[in-house]
Amino acid sequence: MAHTTGATARTVADIMSSPAVTATTAETIAEASGRMGERRVGSVVVVDGDRPVGILTERDLVRFAASGADPSATKVSEWMTADPYTVAPDRAVSNAFQSLSEKGYRHIPVVDDGALVGIVSMRDLMKIAQIQPAGRLAGEVPLGLEGVVVAETHIGHVRGQEGFYHYRQYNAVELAEKRTLEDVWHLMFYGDLPTIAERERFTEEVRPFREIPELVQPLMANVAKLGDPFVPLNGLRSAVSLLGSALDFRPSLDIDVDELRHNAMQVCAVVPTFLTTLYRLNQGLEPIAPHPELPYAANYLYMMQGEIPTPEHARAVEQYLISTIDHGFNASTFTARVITSTGADLAAAVTGGIGALSGPLHGGAPSRALDMLDAVGTAENAEPWIRASVERGDRLMGFGHRVYKTDDPRSIMLRGVAERLGDGNVELAKEIETTAVRVLAELKPGRKLYTNVEFYAGIVMDACGVPREMFTPTFASSRVIGWTSHILEQAADNRLIRPSAEYVGAPPPQPVPTID
Ligand code: ACO
Numbered sequence: 001m002a003h004t005t006g007a008t009a010r011t012v013a014d015i016m017s018s019p020a021v022t023a024t025t026a027e028t029i030a031e032a033s034g035r036m037g038e039r040r041v042g043s044v045v046v047v048d049g050d051r052p053v054g055i056l057t058e059r060d061l062v063r064f065a066a067s068g069a070d071p072s073a074t075k076v077s078e079w080m081t082a083d084p085y086t087v088a089p090d091r092a093v094s095n096a097f098q099s100l101s102e103k104g105y106r107h108i109p110v111v112d113d114g115a116l117v118g119i120v121s122m123r124d125l126m127k128i129a130q131i132q133p134a135g136r137l138a139g140e141v142p143l144g145l146e147g148v149v150v151a152e153t154h155i156g157h158v159r160g161q162e163g164f165y166h167y168r169q170y171n172a173v174e175l176a177e178k179r180t181l182e183d184v185w186h187l188m189f190y191g192d193l194p195t196i197a198e199r200e201r202f203t204e205e206v207r208p209f210r211e212i213p214e215l216v217q218p219l220m221a222n223v224a225k226l227g228d229p230f231v232p233l234n235g236l237r238s239a240v241s242l243l244g245s246a247l248d249f250r251p252s253l254d255i256d257v258d259e260l261r262h263n264a265m266q267v268c269a270v271v272p273t274f275l276t277t278l279y280r281l282n283q284g285l286e287p288i289a290p291h292p293e294l295p296y297a298a299n300y301l302y303m304m305q306g307e308i309p310t311p312e313h314a315r316a317v318e319q320y321l322i323s324t325i326d327h328g329f330n331a332s333t334f335t336a337r338v339i340t341s342t343g344a345d346l347a348a349a350v351t352g353g354i355g356a357l358s359g360p361l362h363g364g365a366p367s368r369a370l371d372m373l374d375a376v377g378t379a380e381n382a383e384p385w386i387r388a389s390v391e392r393g394d395r396l397m398g399f400g401h402r403v404y405k406t407d408d409p410r411s412i413m414l415r416g417v418a419e420r421l422g423d424g425n426v427e428l429a430k431e432i433e434t435t436a437v438r439v440l441a442e443l444k445p446g447r448k449l450y451t452n453v454e455f456y457a458g459i460v461m462d463a464c465g466v467p468r469e470m471f472t473p474t475f476a477s478s479r480v481i482g483w484t485s486h487i488l489e490q491a492a493d494n495r496l497i498r499p500s501a502e503y504v505g506a507p508p509p510q511p512v513p514t515i516d
């Protein structure tokens with residue numbers, strides 16, 4: 001019997017019919033259909049003990065009748081749909097309705113801990129989902145989509161409560177400690193870490209793509225003049241768009257995975273060259289061509305600074321780059337996937353990702369975190385400065401994270417890198433970190449605010465001679481590998497991403513006023 005109906009119903013448990021009418025695989029179609037008729041239900045859940053193993057619906061019976069087979073001599077197991085889609089009893093009604101409505105099922109077994117506890121019909125879900133007041137629906141899909149699962153991915157994941165994240169099956173921090181950027185790039189694109197021979201092949205393959213294509217090169221000087229101040233990330237946004245046109249990137253919908261991956265390699269390889277070229281042109285310096293012998297990170301510093309970097313600096317930046325390649329369904333990754341879901345070309349999706357990353361709430365904080373260090377100035381000033389700032393309602397840059405409610409593992413790793421580099425700022429940064437975490441816990445209790453990746457990223461990059469205006473662009477140069485990995489995954493199993501919004505404006509239709 002259904003428990004509750006109407007606007008008070010929130011979860012599937014509230015509206016399911018329980019217990020569900022069941023049959024076993026060994027029963028005949030005649031027995032099962034007789035029971036459906038008696039109990040006036042449109043389906044029976046086929047069980048093994050209390051575990052659902054199939055479902056037999058009226059639709060199956062119609063198909064069966066058309067086959068002309070004998071219902072008393074045919075087993076349920078032959079006509080049921082095995083391993084049916086199920087729903088958990090604590091699932092919100094509107095949420096269950098949204099995700100199940102597209103699948104075309106009419107009856108869904110409700111399963112708790114592997115055991116059948118009831119059955120719910122799509123019609124009931126729809127009725128309740130639609131009559132719930134707007135506020136309730138809005139509450140079930142949290143603002144900012146926090147915690148809402150919108151896709152399945154093989155690329156990586158963040159476990160915010162544990163302070164752990166991974167790329168494919170590997171701990172991302174361990175990858176940053178043990179492997180090169182090219183290795184991790186290979187892992188992201190192909191799903192496995194390369195052998196030495198594979199690494200060499202991969203490096204050879206991407207090397208020519210580091211060069212800015214001839215058609216785009218002469219446009220760089222003008223792009224580098226745009227904006228006062230010039231924002232390198234905005235320049236990169238334009239450059240990637242130009243690249244897509246110059247290299248005739250075709251809609252992802254029209255090309256196979258090899259062509260799309262080829263596009264992805266071209267973009268990832270040229271981004272560091274774009275950034276350093278734009279930066280140097282804007283500074284009135286000659287751009288420096290990629291160094292054929294240097295690996296990705298060392299080459300990036302070389303093209304920016306004009307000198308071959310020390311191995312310590314190259315490795316520190318490489319570790320930072322590896323640690324920021326991917327990070328779950330962050331705003332820019334989601335943006336890139338949404339754009340790809342329309343079938344647009346790869347440059348369009350990367351350009352969108354760059355746009356999302358440019359916001360201070362996402363990628364724009366490392367230079368601001370360093371600005372904060374300057375503003376605090378001394379260890380003694382940390383407490384009063386931080387306290388005044390939080391009391392004023394300001395956000396401390398480099399603190400807080402949507403997913404991490406404990407230490408950000410990237411921040412811990414980068415603190416270690418900063419200590420290894422022995423930068424003068426590290427001691428002050430550690431003092432600010434300790435003080436800020438304490439003050440935030442006191443003034444913002446329960447919010448669980450700790451340093452995020454950007455706090456020590458600024459210190460590491462500063463120590464390696466990366467200028468502040470290049471911090472977020474450097475972040476973009478590794479994240480583009482993550483975006484394009486997601487673009488490849490999205491395109492491989494695509495469905496247009498097109499959610500809905502709850503209309504909460506004035507009730508329509510209002511008469512349209514005429515102007516006389
Ligand atoms: N300083 C002070 N208070 C903070 C901070 C902060 N850095 N971050 C969050 N809070 C407080 C908010 O004021 C809010 O308090 P309230 O409940 O009194 O209103 C509460 O914590 C929750 O904040 P939200 O904005 O809901 O948290 P959300 O998950 O949306 O924000 C974000 C995450 C945007 C990163 C936030 O912590 C922030 O603005 N940090 C500073 C900017 C920053 O460091 N950005 C880089 C992020 S890392 C990255 O993108 C790679």
